Amino acid sequence: MENRTVTMAHGAGGRQTSELIDQVFKAHFANHDLTADDAAVLIPPAGKMAVSTDGFIVSPAFFPGGNIGKLSICGTVNDLACMGAKPLYLTCAFVIEEGFPMEKLEEIAAAMEKTAKEAGVHIVSGDTKVAGRGQVDGVFITTTGMGEIEEGVTVGGALAKPGDAIIVTGDIGRHGCTILLEREDFGIDADVTSDCAPLWGTVKAVMDTTHNLHVIRDATRGGVGTVLYEIAGQSNVGIHLDAKAVPVQPEVKGVCGMLGLEPLYLACEGRLVIMAPKEEAEGIVETLRKCPYSAEAAIIGEVVAEEPGKVVMETEIGTLALLPQPGGELLPRIC
Structure with a gap:
């Protein structure tokens, strides 16, 4: 990739933004539900849905056993699963610090691709913002997940019973x-x-x-x-x-x-x-x-x-x- 780090131009909405999305995010997140439009058009499940949103600002962003990308998929997929819901769709929003290494961003996106595939969830839309140096710590990710609750399963924190x-x-x-x-x-x-x-x-x-x-x-x-x-x-x-x-x-x-x-x-x-x-x-x-x-x-x-x-x-x-x-x-x- 031409630029070794993320620049403010990557968040300005022009050619560099399109290159970032195409060469990093679209390259790893491609599936038949992923959209280039302003919103994804999805087929809802026949039964009840579970929806969950989570933000990830973990420091350090890379750690033994994973990174913030893997974590952002696991965290939201697991929240859906805890409601008895099969994960179907995921959206993700990135806030990236100016100067963040492009190689590291690619590694994060690759981890998200691999984990989403394992979880059986499709990343369908997202957003990318670039913040000035010092405004964020490397990269922050917010994911929102939607899932289909399996029929006959009702679980919740208020349902524990003695015994x-x-x-x-x-x-x-x-x-x-x-x-x-x-x-x-x-x-x-x-x-x-x-x-x-x-x-x-x-x-x-x-x-x-x-x-x-x-x-x-x-x-x-x-x-x-x-x-x-x-x-x-x-x-x-x-x-x-x-x-x-x-x-x-x-x-x-x-x-x-x-x-x-x-x-x-x-x-x-x-x-x-x-x-x-x-x-x-x-x-x-x-x-x-x-x-x-x-x-x-x-x-x-x-x-x-x-x-x-x-x-x-x-x-x-x-x-x-x-x-x-x-x-x-x-x-x-x-x-």
Whole structure:
């Protein structure tokens, strides 16, 4: 490409803008629904739709296991999947800092292409803006997704019931730990890779096993602990966790021990919290362990009627402790 970095001319609407769109975005996002017009014309699903929008400002934009492009697809696709919705369409808006390397932008677009293909979602329209140096940190991406809710599935944070098993689909806190180590110089040598992944296939496999599901939630910003507090409040139930059952990668556990962090509050980008009746739990876990991103799925607790709105954890030495409610600045910022 003629220009090695993004310039203000690339955002001015003229020839350079057209070249940027054609040579980077259209080259990677081409499909029969992608439009060059002002809006995409789409065929709506016959049933209910789910729609979700998410903004991504992760720093650094490139990290072990992914980059902001992959993250922008996963984040929105996973939000749709958590409503039992098959992702159909995606729009994306870029705000790019003047001087951002074109090679890096191409790498981001390639990651989005690959992840969208895996998720089965079509990128149908978008927008590109170029901001002056220092106005944004490299590149920001906003994606909006639309999906078709599978018939017979109704899930939501207000639907947890006493007696439900609480399932996580794999080890927790890995994305947050990865970003923290990439961003800060702690002098810690730990081999940690983000769990960033598109999870529609995982949700579809679970729904093919049973429609008797109450809650599906992806544990992103704030991690599993924050998600559990949100659901406890929405459903007016208590949460009882077994600390020994919570899967945490040894490297993540070690970093958290050194820095005084709780893995339950570190972000995930490829993990779900599922709540379903106990009689369904073993079958769900068995299904999850056959899926690419959930081999370490585990039952970590149960929903109870006592102490509504609170999360209580049985520690590894057998005592009960109230998990502190998250507040203030959650570290690290991951989106």
